[in-house]
Amino acid sequence: MSTAHVRRPQLQGAQTQHEHVETILRSLDHSDGSGEAVIERSWRRCIDLYGLDPAAPSPPRYVPDRTLREHQDQADALIQVARAGVEQLYHQVMPLDYVVLLTDARGISVQFLGARDAQREHQRTGLFLGADWSEQHAGTCAVGTCIQEQAPLTCHHSDHFSAHHIRLTCTAAPVFDPDGQLLAVLDISAYRSPESKASQTFALQVVKHYARMIEDAYFLQRYGGCHIVCLDRSREFVQINRRYLIAIEEDGTLVAANTAGRKLLRHHELPLAGAGEARPFKAWNIQDLLDAEIGDVLDIQHYGYDRVRAFRTHRHHELHFATLIEPPRRRTTGGQAPRRDTSLAPLEALADDDPAMRDTLTRAARLRNEPINILVVGETGTGKERMARALHESSRRRDKPFVAINCAAMPESLIESELFGHEPGSFTGARSKGMKGLIAQADGGTLFLDEIGDMPLQLQTRLLRVLAEQEVLPIGASRPIKVDLRVVAATHRDLRGLIDLGQFREDLFYRLNGASLRLPPLRERADQGYLIRRLFEDLQAERGGQRVRLRGDAMSALLAYPWPGNIRELHNALRYALATCEGDEVVVGDLPEECTSGQLAHPAASSPIAGGGRVRPPLGEDPLQEALRRHQWNISAVARELGLSRPTIYRRMKRLGIVPPNHQMPT
Numbered sequence: 001m002s003t004a005h006v007r008r009p010q011l012q013g014a015q016t017q018h019e020h021v022e023t024i025l026r027s028l029d030h031s032d033g034s035g036e037a038v039i040e041r042s043w044r045r046c047i048d049l050y051g052l053d054p055a056a057p058s059p060p061r062y063v064p065d066r067t068l069r070e071h072q073d074q075a076d077a078l079i080q081v082a083r084a085g086v087e088q089l090y091h092q093v094m095p096l097d098y099v100v101l102l103t104d105a106r107g108i109s110v111q112f113l114g115a116r117d118a119q120r121e122h123q124r125t126g127l128f129l130g131a132d133w134s135e136q137h138a139g140t141c142a143v144g145t146c147i148q149e150q151a152p153l154t155c156h157h158s159d160h161f162s163a164h165h166i167r168l169t170c171t172a173a174p175v176f177d178p179d180g181q182l183l184a185v186l187d188i189s190a191y192r193s194p195e196s197k198a199s200q201t202f203a204l205q206v207v208k209h210y211a212r213m214i215e216d217a218y219f220l221q222r223y224g225g226c227h228i229v230c231l232d233r234s235r236e237f238v239q240i241n242r243r244y245l246i247a248i249e250e251d252g253t254l255v256a257a258n259t260a261g262r263k264l265l266r267h268h269e270l271p272l273a274g275a276g277e278a279r280p281f282k283a284w285n286i287q288d289l290l291d292a293e294i295g296d297v298l299d300i301q302h303y304g305y306d307r308v309r310a311f312r313t314h315r316h317h318e319l320h321f322a323t324l325i326e327p328p329r330r331r332t333t334g335g336q337a338p339r340r341d342t343s344l345a346p347l348e349a350l351a352d353d354d355p356a357m358r359d360t361l362t363r364a365a366r367l368r369n370e371p372i373n374i375l376v377v378g379e380t381g382t383g384k385e386r387m388a389r390a391l392h393e394s395s396r397r398r399d400k401p402f403v404a405i406n407c408a409a410m411p412e413s414l415i416e417s418e419l420f421g422h423e424p425g426s427f428t429g430a431r432s433k434g435m436k437g438l439i440a441q442a443d444g445g446t447l448f449l450d451e452i453g454d455m456p457l458q459l460q461t462r463l464l465r466v467l468a469e470q471e472v473l474p475i476g477a478s479r480p481i482k483v484d485l486r487v488v489a490a491t492h493r494d495l496r497g498l499i500d501l502g503q504f505r506e507d508l509f510y511r512l513n514g515a516s517l518r519l520p521p522l523r524e525r526a527d528q529g530y531l532i533r534r535l536f537e538d539l540q541a542e543r544g545g546q547r548v549r550l551r552g553d554a555m556s557a558l559l560a561y562p563w564p565g566n567i568r569e570l571h572n573a574l575r576y577a578l579a580t581c582e583g584d585e586v587v588v589g590d591l592p593e594e595c596t597s598g599q600l601a602h603p604a605a606s607s608p609i610a611g612g613g614r615v616r617p618p619l620g621e622d623p624l625q626e627a628l629r630r631h632q633w634n635i636s637a638v639a640r641e642l643g644l645s646r647p648t649i650y651r652r653m654k655r656l657g658i659v660p661p662n663h664q665m666p667t
């Protein structure tokens, strides 16, 4: 061993550093290399193999933005699967001031979660996106040494090789792919912790647990087309613990196993091909492991009172309990596919597998041709107007007009004539030829009354008459006009509360509320991924041009954000990202800052701290405000560009507090 390149710090102030370097050198000087523990082995590699100096300053090394993207691309499938695990882990350890890193197999941090208020400290230390934690660069550290040792470990305080890392405590566990190759490393790190390394025992267990969950989720996704035999030594726990996962073909041929499963197979002398295994390998069968008929294995799900079946292994006669995950059923080619009602497509497109939305859509499908009025309720931006349109488009009225009226946006002085129309010269300012009101325009089709809770009381009375009589009396007319209407009203307000306050007519409420459809807020929806993909596709189709991909890290950030502004806010965020992204993909740094508040972005990509990055305006205001400025506050032009009505633009400006220069907002 040569330690000649290692400088011994002389300064008094560098006492701790000095002691640290001395400890490393003494420990290595007195050892011949045999029987060294993990940390000493790593120190030896740092000096002998990489020529590192523990006293030399070791600022974090960040890979350039483009390289980070390449690393993230390669880890994309894993990042997507790992998302839920990384977030859950972060929520568990965040109160104890840990950050969470997911690095790829080369030690480059491809995902990071940490408190935003400590961003500078994270960046200074390298606990950040894009940092290189390979042992070759950073010396002994949890991630780098975990990669070298391919085993979980804690690198606590002066275990670190570099004297500059000795206040950190870091714990890491490897994530292997189904071939046994290292795929990633999961790490939690903190700046402050008790002196004793034993204080991190629990941290090690937690990180190992989450690394295993990520690994198994990745395994299940990759072998989703196979039968998966799940084994455990405990009958009670096999359904939830699923320690050993073994993917098999229908004839029992072994295809792959998770890390524990591969160990079990090796123990029974049935090695699978993969990292470190002898090749060529034999095609083993599950019957080589378990003393069972293949039919018994494929039938586990239908066996016994608990869908668990006990088997003994051939070789060691160990008792294992098994459950089975079956692949999705393939569509039979012989039989007739059930006929789908294609008119339901507009409704079906609104959601994927969110239970609340499915209930709402089942009701909507039943109600679409019924002669009753429908009240759509939900927070602002949850898609109430979209639902009303889908109801219309899937109903028999689809070839007739859909007329949308925003009751909150229309000035009270205009609303009456707009709604009911007027005869020629019926009032000052009336059109000479008279005007057909919006209600009459909707004849035969659907009248959508948005923000119904904001309709003035006097108009509520007139609307009630229209609904009761199915006829409308234009201003100045002596005879009413017959109309055939289906009314869909929407509100984000509590109409019953407004009735109690005397601001909404109870009889109108019952007239409108023939049935109600409730839309859940986006943050509660289980099909967020579907919505994100659909909106992204729709926006791309609108824009035309080059195809852009939504990368896994951006998707993860979008899924993690609580969406106070619901689908509208999501729509704006995606539009923003598509407008500002460079190249052919949207990455986390392209999203509006709000969406990444839980996750810090790569310094070079977005952070104003690192300089040179783009500083993004707050979400929500941005697309509207930007369009307003571009069109020099011409509301009609903005409405055309954004595909919204003028009243909607005014309403949104009012809600966002946007006031045109030298103008007063309409009240």
Ligand SMILES: Nc1ncnc2c1ncn2[C@@H]1O[C@H](COP(=O)(O)OP(=O)(O)OP(=O)(O)O)[C@@H](O)[C@H]1O
Binding pocket: 349, 350, 351, 378, 379, 380, 381, 382, 383, 384, 385, 386, 387, 450, 451, 490, 492, 534, 535, 567, 568, 571
């Ligand atoms: N299921 C959906 N699929 C795709 N886009 C949707 C969906 N639901 C809503 N959107 C989009 O989200 C935005 C808001 O939807 P919408 O205007 O229907 O919400 P809202 O609840 O009526 O809002 P408000 O309460 O402010 O009137 C629109 O851009 C709409 O196109």
